[in-house]
Amino acid sequence: MRHSPYEGLDARAYWRTGVAQAHIAQAPEMDLYRPKFKIRASDRVFTAGSCFAQHIARNMRKWGMSVIDREPAPLGLPPERHSDYGYGLYSARHGNIYTTRQFLQLTQEACGRFAPKNWIWERDGRFFDALRPSVDPNGLESPDLVKRSRQTHLKKFRQALGEASLVVFTLGLTETWEDIESGTVFPTAPGTIAGRYDPDRIRFLNLTHKDVLQDFLETRRLIKRFNPSVRFLLTVSPVPLTATASGRHVMVASSYSKSVLRGVVGQLTDAYSDIDYFPSYEIITAPSARGFFYAPNMRDVLPEAVETVMKTFLAAHGDTILQPENRECAAGSGQTSDDIRCEELLLEAFAQ
Amino acid sequence: MTRVCIVGNSHVAALRNGSARIAAEFPDIEATFFGVPGRWLRSVKLVRGHNGTPGSLAPADPEHRAFFRKMSGGQDRISVADYDCFILVGLELSIFRWLSFYYQMRHEPFSFEVGAPQILDADTFADCRGRIFEGTAGSTVFKGLQEVGATSISLCPQPMPVSSILDEQKSWQILFQHEDVDLVESAFREDLLRGFPEAARVFWQLDLTRSGPLLTDPRYSKWYCGEGMPQTGRQGDHQHMNADYGAETLRAIYSELAGCSDLLTPRLDPQESDPSRGAAHILPAESVASASVAG
Numbered sequence: 001m002r003h004s005p006y007e008g009l010d011a012r013a014y015w016r017t018g019v020a021q022a023h024i025a026q027a028p029e030m031d032l033y034r035p036k037f038k039i040r041a042s043d044r045v046f047t048a049g050s051c052f053a054q055h056i057a058r059n060m061r062k063w064g065m066s067v068i069d070r071e072p073a074p075l076g077l078p079p080e081r082h083s084d085y086g087y088g089l090y091s092a093r094h095g096n097i098y099t100t101r102q103f104l105q106l107t108q109e110a111c112g113r114f115a116p117k118n119w120i121w122e123r124d125g126r127f128f129d130a131l132r133p134s135v136d137p138n139g140l141e142s143p144d145l146v147k148r149s150r151q152t153h154l155k156k157f158r159q160a161l162g163e164a165s166l167v168v169f170t171l172g173l174t175e176t177w178e179d180i181e182s183g184t185v186f187p188t189a190p191g192t193i194a195g196r197y198d199p200d201r202i203r204f205l206n207l208t209h210k211d212v213l214q215d216f217l218e219t220r221r222l223i224k225r226f227n228p229s230v231r232f233l234l235t236v237s238p239v240p241l242t243a244t245a246s247g248r249h250v251m252v253a254s255s256y257s258k259s260v261l262r263g264v265v266g267q268l269t270d271a272y273s274d275i276d277y278f279p280s281y282e283i284i285t286a287p288s289a290r291g292f293f294y295a296p297n298m299r300d301v302l303p304e305a306v307e308t309v310m311k312t313f314l315a316a317h318g319d320t321i322l323q324p325e326n327r328e329c330a331a332g333s334g335q336t337s338d339d340i341r342c343e344e345l346l347l348e349a350f351a352q
Numbered sequence: 353m354t355r356v357c358i359v360g361n362s363h364v365a366a367l368r369n370g371s372a373r374i375a376a377e378f379p380d381i382e383a384t385f386f387g388v389p390g391r392w393l394r395s396v397k398l399v400r401g402h403n404g405t406p407g408s409l410a411p412a413d414p415e416h417r418a419f420f421r422k423m424s425g426g427q428d429r430i431s432v433a434d435y436d437c438f439i440l441v442g443l444e445l446s447i448f449r450w451l452s453f454y455y456q457m458r459h460e461p462f463s464f465e466v467g468a469p470q471i472l473d474a475d476t477f478a479d480c481r482g483r484i485f486e487g488t489a490g491s492t493v494f495k496g497l498q499e500v501g502a503t504s505i506s507l508c509p510q511p512m513p514v515s516s517i518l519d520e521q522k523s524w525q526i527l528f529q530h531e532d533v534d535l536v537e538s539a540f541r542e543d544l545l546r547g548f549p550e551a552a553r554v555f556w557q558l559d560l561t562r563s564g565p566l567l568t569d570p571r572y573s574k575w576y577c578g579e580g581m582p583q584t585g586r587q588g589d590h591q592h593m594n595a596d597y598g599a600e601t602l603r604a605i606y607s608e609l610a611g612c613s614d615l616l617t618p619r620l621d622p623q624e625s626d627p628s629r630g631a632a633h634i635l636p637a638e639s640v641a642s643a644s645v646a647g
Binding site (some may be wrong): 071072074075076077078085093126136138139140141145148149152153341342343345346347348349350 | 361362364365366368369385387388389390419422423424449452453456457458469470471472473474475476479480481482483484486487574589592
């Protein structure tokens with residue numbers, strides 16, 4: 001009989017053996033993450049969230065996983081400019097989704113259950129979609145074009161969510177800006193990319209634990225209505241706030257934001273079998289990492305950090321993601337029926 | 353003797369098949385055909401010549417090079433010094449690629465009712481229009497040949513589809529219902545020319561092979577069996593043409609070559625092109641560069 005419930009547990013349960021005596025670079029072997037469900041090569045992955053989610057999507061593509069891209073870049077846009085226009089970052093061209101409120105409103109809008117207000121902002125005669133202001137760096141020529149562009153985007157976003165078997169979502173922060181009249185939230189403060197800050201029309205909003213929890217559950221409920229079997233893999237971004245409008249020190253504000261998000265995700269993961277959490281936040285922010293994973297500005301995450309995170313992910317899912325048949329598919333000839341036809345026609349002509 | 357190098361994907365087959373019929377009409381033209389699936393030519397190996405002499409170009413993959421050799425009577429690379437001009441045939445320079453851009457993106461001055469177009473600002477859109485054909489096999493081979501010293505490179509874009517496409521592809525039905533197809537074709541030509549400002553010539557499809565704007569006369573289809581006869585062969589192949597098409601197209605190209613010296617590369621001084629001085633055919637490892645163009 002054990003004298004204490006802490007007696008005889010696995011090494012991972014004790015700080016000394018689980019953290020202090022392990023180097024964070026060994027995270028993939030530290031048994032940090034025990035998946036609730038298996039992720040497979042056959043999964044159709046939808047990705048969204050704050051900027052850290054881009055790393056996850058990029059690596060999943062590299063492994064040959066099917067990451068949905070419903071709004072691919074046009075043929076003539078050079079690859080180095082894709083991200084400037086919001087292409088190739090996520091499964092649809094919505095740019096970063098920093099808050100659960102933003103994710104909820106976008107999903108509601110795509111389902112015809114929400115109509116944002118005051119969302120077309122102007123700068124120097126150009127017009128921007130304030131709900132995704134970074135995807136058109138030059139703005140568009142008229143409000144009508146912005147509206148048409150958004151209609152297309154909503155359709156593609158809904159399609160992408162509908163075909164996903166796994167939604168990977170990275171929660172970024174709790175601070176946002178809200179249109180007082182309609183409750184519409186914006187990913188950036190007015191005046192940052194376009195628009196003008198008018199305190200009578202727009203207010204600062206710092207989401208609470210309850211807000212974030214309800215937002216996510218409502219988003220999940222909406223998605224499940226048209227995609228009942230979808231599962232969710234959540235992560236929390238380790239990237240701190242650039243600035244806060246809360247009046248607190250930015251470090252304190254950042255800690256609040258991340259704590260709320262991490263708390264909600266923990267609660268969701270414990271309560272729902274279709275929601276899992278992957279601890280990229282812990283890997284990068286752990287004291288044992290000694291800040292090693294951050295760039296000199298103490299904010300940006302270094303490639304070594306992403307590599308460690310993704311190796312940890314692969315240690316848990318590699319057997320099903322990197323199946324031999326998938327590897328062949330990813331690296332295979334990719335020969336299409338058109339290629340075969342092309343070859344046959346040439347052989348026939350050149351045999352004469 | 354004018355030495356012409358004709359490089360293409362499956363669309364070069366029609367020209368190759370028709371070449372024997374017109375060879376006697378052009379005794380001063382010697383043509384060499386290279387045929388390789390276009391996908392293989394999206395990545396090519398460049399071998400630069402020494403001291404400014406022309407180099408050569410071949411598919412980067414050894415397996416693809418073997419096919420190249422088989423299709424060209426034993427040559428596994430195109431040596432620029434061996435030819436007076438180059439004609440690139442097909443190689444994804446097609447109305448299909450062009451339309452896929454316009455179906456996907458903001459498409460003024462058209463109003464294609466296909467798909468849900470994404471919208472870019474006018475300047476970015478215009479910039480993209482000039483790059484629609486970047487990343488194609490045609491673009492890769494064109495740039496590759498320029499890089500290794502070719503100066504006269506002409507294009508012979510993929511033929512328009514035969515009218516049977518209207519029976520099978522909804523997007524084409526919509527295109528013909530709603531659009532001024534002449535305007536569509538002129539915009540296609542304009543965008544292709546913007547993508548290849550340094551092309552010596554673009555040999556557009558001959559009117560006599562057409563049944564109207566955007567369409568090829570079915571008699572030139574690879575699968576045409578005669579008036580009133582059911583078409584045989586591959587369902588869904590509206591794009592490949594027969595030897596009649598190839599002969600007419602080649603006749604027009606050769607006629608123009610025979611009459612226009614500006615289409616030909618000035619011959620090198622024999623001493624300069626002497627292979628013993630380290631020219632195009634030698635493959636020193638340090639001079640090999642891979643040109644891979646992203647899609």
